[in-house]
Structures are given as C-alpha cells and as structure tokens.
Amino acid sequence: MLPKFALLPLLLALALPTCKKSHQVKTIGETPTPVPTATAEPSTASGEPAAASPGKVAVDQTAQVIAFGYHRFVNQVRRPDTEITPQMFEQQMQELKNRGISVIGMQDFLAWKRGEKNIPPRCAIITFDDGWKSQYDVAWPIMKKFNYPLTLFIYTEGVRGGHFGGGEAITWEQLAEMRDAGVDIEAHSETHSDLRKPYDKIAKKKLNPAEYEQWLHNEIVRCKETLEQRLGIRVNCFAVPYGYYNKHIEEVCMQAGYEALFTVYGQPITFRSNNDSLGRYLIEGNKPKVFTDAISMIATSTAGGAPVAEFGATNLQAKPGDGETVKTPSPLITANLAAFGQIDPGSVLMRVSGLGVVPAKFDPATHTVSYQVTEKLRDKVTVIIEAKSQGKKAEAHWTFAIAENAGAPAAASATGAPKK
Ligand SMILES: [Zn+2]
Numbered sequence: 001m002l003p004k005f006a007l008l009p010l011l012l013a014l015a016l017p018t019c020k021k022s023h024q025v026k027t028i029g030e031t032p033t034p035v036p037t038a039t040a041e042p043s044t045a046s047g048e049p050a051a052a053s054p055g056k057v058a059v060d061q062t063a064q065v066i067a068f069g070y071h072r073f074v075n076q077v078r079r080p081d082t083e084i085t086p087q088m089f090e091q092q093m094q095e096l097k098n099r100g101i102s103v104i105g106m107q108d109f110l111a112w113k114r115g116e117k118n119i120p121p122r123c124a125i126i127t128f129d130d131g132w133k134s135q136y137d138v139a140w141p142i143m144k145k146f147n148y149p150l151t152l153f154i155y156t157e158g159v160r161g162g163h164f165g166g167g168e169a170i171t172w173e174q175l176a177e178m179r180d181a182g183v184d185i186e187a188h189s190e191t192h193s194d195l196r197k198p199y200d201k202i203a204k205k206k207l208n209p210a211e212y213e214q215w216l217h218n219e220i221v222r223c224k225e226t227l228e229q230r231l232g233i234r235v236n237c238f239a240v241p242y243g244y245y246n247k248h249i250e251e252v253c254m255q256a257g258y259e260a261l262f263t264v265y266g267q268p269i270t271f272r273s274n275n276d277s278l279g280r281y282l283i284e285g286n287k288p289k290v291f292t293d294a295i296s297m298i299a300t301s302t303a304g305g306a307p308v309a310e311f312g313a314t315n316l317q318a319k320p321g322d323g324e325t326v327k328t329p330s331p332l333i334t335a336n337l338a339a340f341g342q343i344d345p346g347s348v349l350m351r352v353s354g355l356g357v358v359p360a361k362f363d364p365a366t367h368t369v370s371y372q373v374t375e376k377l378r379d380k381v382t383v384i385i386e387a388k389s390q391g392k393k394a395e396a397h398w399t400f401a402i403a404e405n406a407g408a409p410a411a412a413s414a415t416g417a418p419k420k
Helices: 008-015 042-046 086-098 106-113 133-146 172-180 209-231 247-255 288-301
Strands: 064-070 122-129 151-154 184-187 237-239 260-263 308-311 332-336 349-352 356-358 361-363 368-372 380-389 392-402
Touching (some): 064 288, 086 288, 122 133, 151 172, 151 237, 172 209, 184 209, 247 260, 349 368
Parallel strands (some): 064 122, 122 151, 151 184, 237 260, 308 392
Antiparallel strands (some): 349 356, 349 380, 380 392
C-alpha cells in the first residue's frame, strides 16, 4: 500500500493550512494505523466524534469524499445499468486527476472518519461491486496505471465456485492476488438478495421469522467470516445489495463489527456523515451525468465561501429518513435542527429536489422544520436544509425514495427497480 501514497504527503502539506500547528498531523503513508475493533470504539458507528484519545490527530473536518461504485467493464455495453466501457472508465479516472480529486483507500477514509488520519480536501473512493472477472482483468490494470487504491465489495456465493459464480466471476485466487497488491476487499452479502425480504434464493424458500434472522446473520456475519478466513484479511465494510436496507439490517451490520455500511444513495460524504449509511454514486454506462454531477458536488461545495457545518440526517431525526423508501408520493418532511445549535429562525431554508425552495415551517420552540409536500414526488428525493448559526452556514442533506407504485390504490409491497 505504501508506494501508491508517495505523493500524498505533499498534497496534504498544501491542503492543511487551517489545522492547528501545535498538533502533529499524521500523513497518509506513514506506518499503517492498526484498525481498532468495533468494540474498542463503538462511538464511531453512530458518527459521533469519538472522545479525544492519544490516537487522534487534527484532521481536516471540512474535507469531502465521494464514493463511486462500478460493476462490469465491457467493450460493448448491453446492460447499461451495470456496465461501462473501459474507455469511459479510464476517462473518468483521468477526470478525477484533472480536477485535483485524490483517490484514497477505504482504510484511510475510515481512519479519517475516526479522526486518526488526514486526507486531502477533496477525495474519491473507487469501489467495484459483485466480483466480476472484468474488474480483475480490465479495470484493475487501469487503476494500477493511475496508482489509485481500490475497494471490492464481494458477495461470497458469486465468487467462482460459489452458487452464483459463473464463468464471468472472479476467483478466490484472483482475489488473493489483488489482496497481495493492496486492494481492499469488503463484504456485499452471501447471495446478493434484498435483505429486507425473507426469501432464501439458494434454497428457493420463503423464511419464517426465526429462519429469516438466521439467514440474515449468514448474509451479513457469515459472509464477513468467509472473506476473512479465505483471504486472511479483516473486513470492516458492508455494501447492502441493491442499496435496500432498514434499521434492523443496519443494527445487525453494526453488531457484526462492521465499521461502515454503504448504500447506493450517492451524496458527498463529510466528516459528520453517519457510518451506518454512507452513500455511493453507482456509475451507469448510459448516465455519464451521474459522474459529472458527483464531481461538481464536491467541486462547488469546497470552493470557498462561508464556512459550512455539515450535519448527518440521523442527528436531525429526519423524516422520511435517509435511505428510506416511502409509500406516499407526498410525504411530510420533518427534521429537528437542535444539532445546528443557536440558529436564526428566519434563516431556515428547505430545498427539495424537483421542487426547489419550499415554504417550510420552522418552530423555534421545538427546533422542528417541516413541510407537507403537496405535489407527487417520484424516485429519489434529496432534501437540503440550511440555516445560519452564529453567523455560519449550517447544512444538512439526505435522500429518501418514493416507492414505484406509491399512491396506487391497494398498493402491494414496494420493490422498485433492482439496482445492484
Ligand atoms: Zn451488488
């Protein structure tokens, strides 16, 4: 891992003029910090800043990270939702370089979130999902060309030899080779199922509540154990298949010792983003705009201006919650802004994607901002709330989804279009 970070200390030296000089800033590239076990630092799972400890350094809390997810790399795109050409992928990697966005490894990202390591002000994490062979023989060489660190999210039954591992699947030997070269390998369940649904794809069987708990345990915990034992690694991240999860799945993940859970709701990740639902931008071959939009999100938000304090949706008890899927197309949106501190009540502003600024109500007594949507929303909905707190701009944003058949009479349970 070390050689690929050779340039970063230089970048960091340029990037950290605001850090207190009295603190020794640990730069990426030094002796790797041992990853603490989840039980040693339970506070990180909630996203709350952990109490100061000897391992803490002055990290840049205004840095922002975007996480990208890719699937298959093919010359002829037939399934644009999961495929991309090697040429387009390489262009995107080049674009990160051109824009001064540093690609960092997953463990450096997590160390930053724990307050143990610094990262450059604008970063990206590159992840590949599902363990396709083209990741090994097409995309990995491109990553090596750029000297970019890489994270794989693997579902164990999809590895060749597993139940779903066909001819285009990666092998355990290839994974071992990638591991030896410093590729970070993380978990993506056993069978790549919608984990909210009590159905065992391999046994083709509907599960009763007790069976479901056991199965969920296998998908989340046994998957981690399999990867750790077969590859001799430590797995501390979980990407939920299709991005479908709920509070219970989140809890099982955090109890299993995962430090971070990744979804597919792309949004810039900040120091205060909760590790139990970190959004990734999934890049699709026919939607290059997703990539350019993601880049512009962090490009603009760090381009100076008033200091912005970012708050995670969980801290605000946001409703509908981050990553939630709701069945009504016109939900009541609420958030508690107590975490913003003392705010100027007249400065509270709510934006809703597709609607723009909405006439939200703010109640200073309860710190609650609310807006009853009157139109019908569709698909993904992002809410951005901003307010002035002691002269500084505070901001929070989160994303929820409207179920596909929302508002339909006698709606069946929502599934939505599967997204890997
Ligand atoms: Zn997947």
